[in-house]
Amino acid sequence: MADVFEKRNFHISSLFPEILTIIFTHLDVRDKGRACQVCVAWRDAAYNRRVWKGVEAKLHLKRANPSLFPSLVKRGIRRIQVLSLRRTLKDVIVGIQNIESLNISGCFSINDTSISHALTREIPSLKNLNLSLCKQITDRSLEKIAQCLKNLEVLELSGCSNITNIGLLLISWGLKKLKVLNLRSCRHVSDPGIGHLCGVVHNSSQLNALESRPVPGNFELEFLGLQDCQKITDQGMKHVSGGLVNLKQVNLSFCGGITDSGIKFLSKMPSLKDLNLRSCDNVTNAALGYLSEGGSRLEAIDVSFCENVGDQGLHFLAQGMFSLRHLSLGTCNITDEGLLRVVNTLHEIITLDIGQCGQITDKSLCAIGEKWKHLKSIDLYGCTRITTFGLEKIMKLPCLNTLNLGLWHRKEEI
Incomplete structure (x- = not known):
């Protein structure tokens, strides 16, 4: 095959950059990166944003690398997963100003101070945030998120065991476009917190302490994950059925407080498509x-x-x-x-x-x-x-x- 190309004066190095770009779009992420290192022509073709469309960069942020974020921006990469973090989270936010998705799940060093330093302005481009197993964050982080990430559509809080009902109240104020909320193993979340998401006011003294702002609720929610939230009962399901009319999926697995009465409330929801009751002992x-x-x-x-x-x-x-x-x-x-x-x-x-x-x-x-x-x-x-x-x-x-x-x-x- 190589002889045929040479006889006709064809060689891969003679391909137009546009053709190289089309070829590179079919490579997996690792091979895309390797293609960038072959030569200048390949690097320029591989840096085309079409090649990296939808790609999530997986990063170990251990030491300063001045060329890292400019390189990601040039390729149009807007989805980031941080595998390990020794630098500040603010470096990511500043380095990729139009970031669309940020996954820092399992980064145990992340705390309220980290979130506060990173979120100093509104970031309208960020729509997906994964904080799963960031066990140090509390409701203070959710307050910053509600203030700065108003276009957020997906929020993963699995294993964030210090989140309380106050945090859900903050979410209900600020994240009106939220479609996916995962609260798996958030042990302090209970029925009043679910009520906040559904636009229900439970405790006037609690609201007075937080400036008595109205509770709009998160009425665009399509997925609600409550797996292993042991304080949730049938009352929470009553709130859900009355307020989250767009809900399509709910995960109640391992929720021992849910009984048949709670499921009766959910049975009246016409949009509900997926119901997980795994290990619900009282169902x-x-x-x-x-x-x-x-x-x-x-x-x-x-x-x-x-x-x-x-x-x-x-x-x-x-x-x-x-x-x-x-x-x-x-x-x-x-x-x-x-x-x-x-x-x-x-x-x-x-x-x-x-x-x-x-x-x-x-x-x-x-x-x-x-x-x-x-x-x-x-x-x-x-x-x-x-x-x-x-x-x-x-x-x-x-x-x-x-x-x-x-x-x-x-x-x-x-």
Whole structure:
């Protein structure tokens, strides 16, 4: 091939910069960087902003590097993940003034002082901020964020265990465009804080201490993550159902304070598509009944490890959850009877998790193989009563691409 190029006076070095740029757009991030180091012509072509569109730079900010941020700006990189940080966070904000996304998750040295020094002005371009596991930050940081990042759409606070309901009140004032809020394991967050996000005023003395400003709420929220928020109860779900009318996804996994009554409130939300109730110990079959009766348009529901969910719950699902596409039932106390009711009624399921459902047999698998032609993924981990006969039925599904058989042992047919 090289001889052909040479005979026709063609060589890769003769390609127009525009052609090189198109080629470089197809490289992964590491190879893009290597291309920049080959020669001046390649560097100039590779520095075209089209090559780096949507790329997130992953940085170790250990010592001063005067050329780093100008290089990123020249390439049009506006998404930054800080892997380790020994310099100040302000260097990033100043160095990339039109930054769009900043991920500093796991940077344990970040504290309120770091945030305060970095956020000294409004940054309208920043729409995505990830502070997960930055355990030192408190409500003081959220006050600065609410003041300076008014266009923020995504805020990740997983593991920020010093955040309180006051912080959520601050968020409700300043972040009116917020669409994604993750509060996983924020142990001090409780129902009044959720109420703040929904525009509910709970405590007038609390508001007086904070200048009695109105509470607009975060009505644009589409995702709310409350995983392992142990102080959240059904009252919080009442606030959510009344205020967050655009909510599409809510994660309540490991929320022991949520009961069937809380799910009854959520069942009335027409926009809700994805509900995670994994390991909610106080959720029972009745919760699925409420969702079915409420005309729910849920496309995904996870009740894995809910030991009080069984065949009756599946009967409820089959009666009204016709939009369902993703169903997780791992370790639930279900049998072929309940699962068959779902299989015979809901024909559009794409993913199914029945891992460790030890009472499921080939009878269910045969029905699934016959009727669920759109199934792409099935988890049979620990389903020890199935045999190769049932698996053969499953394996014939035209769309199946993921099959988990962990802990399964072959049973010889008699």
